[in-house]
Each structure stands twice: as structure tokens, then as C-alpha cells.
Amino acid sequence: MERFHDDADLFPSHEFTMPGNLMPPLDAFFGNPYLQSDSGSHSNSTLLTLGNHNSSPFLNSDLALVESQIARLSLAQSPAFLSPQPNYNDSRRSYAERNGIYEMRQMRVQSAARGFQINSDFEDFWMSNNSAYDHHNININMGYNHHQGANSMEVERYYGRTWRPRQRASLTSLEDLRGKVFAVARDQQGCRFLQSKFEEGKVEDIEMIFMELKDHICELMVDQFGNYLVQKFLAICNHDQMTQLLMNVVSDEYRFMNICVNTHGSRSVQKLLEYLTTADQRRFVISVLKRITLPLTKDPNGHHVIQYCLKLFTFEEKKHILNVIADHCMEIATDKNGCCVLQLCVEHSAGDTRDRLISEINNNAIMLSEHLYGNYVVQYILGLKIPQATADIITQLRGSFVPLSMSKYGSNVVEKFLKEKEIIQESQRVSIIEEIIYSPHFLRVLQDPYGNYVAQTSFAASKGGLRSAMVSLIQANTPNLHSHPHGKRVLQCIKGNKMRL
Template identity: 45%
Template sequence: MVKHQRWCRFLQERFEGVNPDEDDMIFHGVISHVVEFMVDTYGNFLMQKVMEVCREDQWMRILRVLVKDPTNFIRICLDKHGTRAVQKLIGIVHTREQVSLFMMALKTGVLELMLDLNGSHVIRCCMKTFGPQDNKFIYDTATMCCIEIATHQYGCCLLQYCITHSTVIQHEKLVSELVFNGLFLAQNCYGNYVIQYILELKIQAVISTIIPQFRGNYVNLSTQKYSSNVVQKCLKTFGEKDCSSIINELVSFPSFDQLIQDPYTNYVIQTAFIVSRGSLHSLVTKTSHRISQ
């Protein structure tokens, strides 16, 4: 019945205003199939309804069944239907015991979840709902595996969320580790977004770490599809002195005529033209005009 849309809706409606005897009867029919229903197209909606209306003792039974086998629990989190039901679960978990049980099971597959479309939604929901201490292992994993996560299609987005929602200490550790690998990440198809995001924070200590890595590499970075975006971000977020260094490095390149015709560097030069002021602006303008003549 649960795996058919019509009957699933019927059972969900039955949970509204049922008497205790009917409630127990439906619950006993559900509890032995919790894992199966959580990943079912229609069954996951019934589980969400059950979790909304069931008693505390029934709710604890559901939680214990789900976390009994951490491997199965992670599989549910990774499932396109299961992820919805688990996120509903997160919204209901409230006691210290419940949070502890949930997070212990989640901990067994946290990296796998962070690198998955559905799993990353579960991790994001945890960071939004639970406190810093409960989420500590998530931030520890993010810091320890930051390169793998930053260079992943889904991981790079989650990492930015981690940076935003971390404590001051967690933030410093994570950002420091990422910035230490700034030159590599800037050239990666996903990692470049993480570096751009960090640059937008305009933290002077971060900029001071980035500059020595990028210095002498701006021409190479500007000619690449992904890192050219990072160079543009540097021009928009760096101070005047550091912007001058970037621009001087570009315009003093012997083959500047080739650079200005490059499909990626061309955009970098345009950004330099927009952000530069005074004599520096004149230098960009004159050099560009000289080449185009």
C-alpha cells in the first residue's frame, strides 16, 4: 500500500486526528519497514508524516532503527528520496541523546555525503540546525580533506557554506588550509570558485598569503579559463598597491600583444582598465592602444 501514491496519501490522511489505537496499529505496520520506506518514491512522504505526528517513544524507535546500521543510514542520506526524509528527521531531533545518536551514524560517512548531491543537502541541513560542537566533525573533515572537497562538483559549493557557518576558529583553520593551496585551486574548474569566494571576504591575512603565491604567475593564470576569473577577482578585491603589481606584471610581459588577443586574458585586461586609476589607468590604456595600432 505504502508504495502506491493513492494508498500512501490515504495513510498520511489517516494519521491526522487518529485515536491512539489506530495510531499504534499504523505505526506497528510502518516500523518494521522504516529503511525501505525512507527511500521509496511515495513511502518517504509517509515517513515524513509519521515523524511529524508520532509520539516521543515512537519517534525514538524510528531513530534507533535508522541508526542501528550506519551503512544503511548513509545509503538513505545519499538517496534522492531518502535525503528528504532525513532532512525532516533533522528538524525533529531535539534531545541530547537524539542528536548524539544521529550524528554518530552520520559521522561514519561524512566525506562521502559531502561529495554527493543528495548527501551534501543533509550535511548542509545539519550545519544549519545543530550547534558548533555537534558539527565539529563536519568542519574537521572539511579542513582535513579540503582539497578533495574544493575540487569536487558538489563539494566546492558545500565548502563555501562551511566557511560561512563555521565558528571563528573553524573558519581560520579551514580558510588557512585552502589559501595555502591557493595557486593550485585557482586553476581548478571547481576550486577556483572557492578561492574567489574567499577573496570576496577581503581578509587581509588571506590576501597576504595569496599574493606571494600568485606573484610571477599572473600571466599564466590570466590565460587559463578558470584562473583568469580568479585574477579578475583579485583586481576587484585587492588594494591599489597590489592591483598595480598585477597590472604591471601583465603590461610588462614581452608578448603583451598576444595576451590582449587571448580569449581569457582579454577579460582580465578589461577588468584592469575598469578598476585602475590615475597613472596606472593611463598605462593600461596606452599599452592597449599601442598594441592595437
């Protein structure tokens, strides 16, 4: 019984097309003896060439032998060639599996001719001419969990690599890598080799690496391996080299922002800021950063760059960034990342700039107190223990303490007033408690999922006659509270404490 070769899925049909960057079918590069033309004869107009691309691996007699054996094995009649075009709405896994037949670096052409396979020279030739096709879909080729926000510059360079594992054995002399340093820098082992040259400290080696990488600094800053080399170089480069790198990185505002919002790029930029040596260099960075401060402040990676500037630069240098943040205070305060940056801005500001930031927050205290992220900003201002700022917030919230007590986020602000005695004066605390307990909606507060905690905190913070009044009001509502899931907690609170009336 004859054993048939399982080669049917090795080559695509003429009908197979790719989305995005289109690529001609494989038989356009070399003759596919498995496929038949419309007239029924085998397509052999263009044959695969190995090593010397001007010669054919098949002699005429070999081709005849192959065709006869293909016919004998009936591979041309395989159902794989009659299957419909792939559905690109399929799962990523199935899509990747269909894509797998095109991976030339892993493919071995197994035919009836036996012993025929693609060699490494042709592999390099294929990859260099078809990188746009091979990497048409970033999410598949970079893994199922690849960050979808990766910028195009990173993707383009990532797939432009030409340094291969079999070439790592040549990592012995830097001179042998002349003209290839950029490719080596994006390989894990190659990057480590170049870093070792920095540690050796030879000026000529450092200068050679710098000359080959300075025009590619932006690509390396976002590369998963190259960014470590950049950070290492920034620590040892001289003033002139730093200035050249800075110009290449910052001169293009859009490209600079893409670097800042990249996971690897953000770390590289922070290291760049750390090693700036002159005020002119810092002013140049600030002149560009102030135009992209708002989007960076709200970005998961970019906001670290802004925070680094606030910590490293002098007040005169960073006041331009602070003014931009003050102009967009509410937008930033209500952002997940921005609320952290805004708190740091208040900490690192002074004078009129600080007063402006605090004033913007205080004037919008009600809305911020009820916001998912904004409430943290209000609590931060209260924690500064600035009497005038605290009084301004109380004035803004006056008449709204009851609804705030029943708000998921606002209740945190109300409890901040009541728990921390050093924040406000006793008279201010009493006025807040009285507004809550003498409200016609006090029962609702006691029964509310969040309000009952405010009531318990109010009870703990009250004294003397105010506490007695609060106990009386709670006991008067006992029938409505003892069987209520939230109200009974307040009853247990007053019963579990020894009341000193």
C-alpha cells in the same frame, strides 16, 4: 477460408532462458498445448490450475479437443518456436518487448478451447512466487529513464509490492488493513489514506501504523510514495517513537548512507534531522555521519544531508563534521557538490576550525583558482573580505597572475581582484595590474580568449599614470591587435573610453 489465431508468441520455447535470476519455462508451471516434446507428443504433464490449485481446468475430453484444434491450426509449427534465443545486447525496447510475453498480469491465454484465461487469484499466486524473475532487470521494468544509482534496498522493496489497484476500494477502515499497512504505504492512494489518519490524530491509529511500519522505515524512506508518509509521521511522532525510528535508520552505517544518497531518502533524512528533539539524538546521528561525511559531501543527494546538519546543529555538535571536511579540503573543494558544501562549512564555522578551513584553501590557491569548481571556493574566500585571508591568497598567486589571466577559470579569480574594490587595497590592485602589463607575455594576454577580458578589466580599474602606461603598451601592439579576433576588443575598449591621463 479459415482464420488462424495469432497466439504463436504467447509462450516461450524450451530453449528460452533468462539472465540473472533464472526462471523455469512457463510450461513447467502449466501444460503448454502449443509446445511439443522431443518425441513429438504434446507436453501435458503439468496443467495450469486456477483458484483451487489442486484441480485442473481441463478434463481429459477438453484436453483432447484442445490438442486436436491446435493440430488443426498448426500453431505448433509457428516460426516463433523456431526462432533463435533472444540477443540480450539488443536495444532496451526490443528486450522489453520480448519480456512482455511473461507479464502474467496482462496476459490472457487464448487457445482454441475458447474462454480460457488466467484469473486474478492465479495472478497473485504467480507474482508472489516469481517476483525475482519478473523484475530481474531494474532498468527495463522501472522505465528507460530510471536513476541507475538506485540502491538495491529500494529496488527489492519496490518489486515486493502486493497492493493492487482493485484493492483500493477497501481503503475505508484502518482495522481492515492490519498486517497490510506496509504494502499499503507503498501505494500512492494507500499512502494518502494513511496520511489522512495522521491528520485525524487518533493515538490508537497512529500507534497501530507505527508498530507495523517501524521495522520497515528504511524501505519506506527510499520509496517514491512511502517517503511522504515517513516525513508526515516524523512531524507528529513522540519522543519514544522518534528514538526507535532513529535507531532503525542510523544503526547500520552502510544502510544509512544508501538512504542519504537516494533521491527520496535524502529528503526523508533531512526531515528526520529537523525533528530530532534531544541533544543525545543529534549526537547519535553525528557519531555515524562523521564516518560517511566524505562520500556524502560529494554525492548529488547526500550533500544536502550534510548541509542540513551544518544549518541545524550547534557548532559543538557539527564540529566533528567540519574537522572531517578540513582533513579532505582539497578533495572536497574540487568536487562539483563538495565545493558548495565547503563554502557553507566556512560560513557556519568559527574559531580555530574556521581558520583551519581558510588556511587549507589559501595554501592551495593556485591549483584551486585554475580548477573548474575550485575557483568558486577561492572567490568565496575573497568575498568574505577578511584582510589577512586576502593577503595570503595574493601572496600565493604572486608571479602567476599572467598564466591565471589566460586560464578559463583562473581569469575569473583575477577579475574578482580587479572589479571589486572593497576586497583589496589600491596598492594591492596596482601591483596585480603591473605584474600583468609589464610581463613579456602581455601581447599573449591581449590576444587570449580569456586574457583579453582581464586586460579590459585592468584598464577599467587603472588610474593616472598606470592607465597611461597601459594605453601606450596596447597602442604599441596595434598592428598585432587590430585584425585579431580577441585583440581588437581591447583596442575598441581603450578607444571607446574617454581617457583622463
